[in-house]
Amino acid sequence: MSRSRKKVPAGVCCCCKSQKRGKRVASKRFRRRTKVLISQEKYELLPTRSIELTSPWDLGGDGKTYYGYHLDCEWYVRVMRK
Numbered sequence: 001m002s003r004s005r006k007k008v009p010a011g012v013c014c015c016c017k018s019q020k021r022g023k024r025v026a027s028k029r030f031r032r033r034t035k036v037l038i039s040q041e042k043y044e045l046l047p048t049r050s051i052e053l054t055s056p057w058d059l060g061g062d063g064k065t066y067y068g069y070h071l072d073c074e075w076y077v078r079v080m081r082k
Contacts, residue, residue: 005080009069012061022059026050 012018030050037046047053070076 009067009076009080010064011067011079012063013065014062016060019059019061022054026054026059029053 027050030047030053033053034046037043067076067079
């Protein structure tokens with residue numbers, strides 16, 4: 001896969017390469033909460049999305065940014081690699 005490239009020039013702003021760990025924690029929290037509420041038969045309190053339990057600001061990074069198309073720049077080649 002040495003020739004694989006991203007299709008869109010965008011990435012995480014700072015501090016981490018991916019938000020995988022935060023997403024795993026959020027999913028685990030969502031599944032656990034759902035399981036507990038179902039066992040207690042409190043169906044009206046069931047969350048519909050994981051964002052109700054975990055803030056997206058708690059995930060790694062500061063969001064995504066769009067870099068734009070700069071085909072002649074050296075940094076652009078590095079950013080577009082997977």
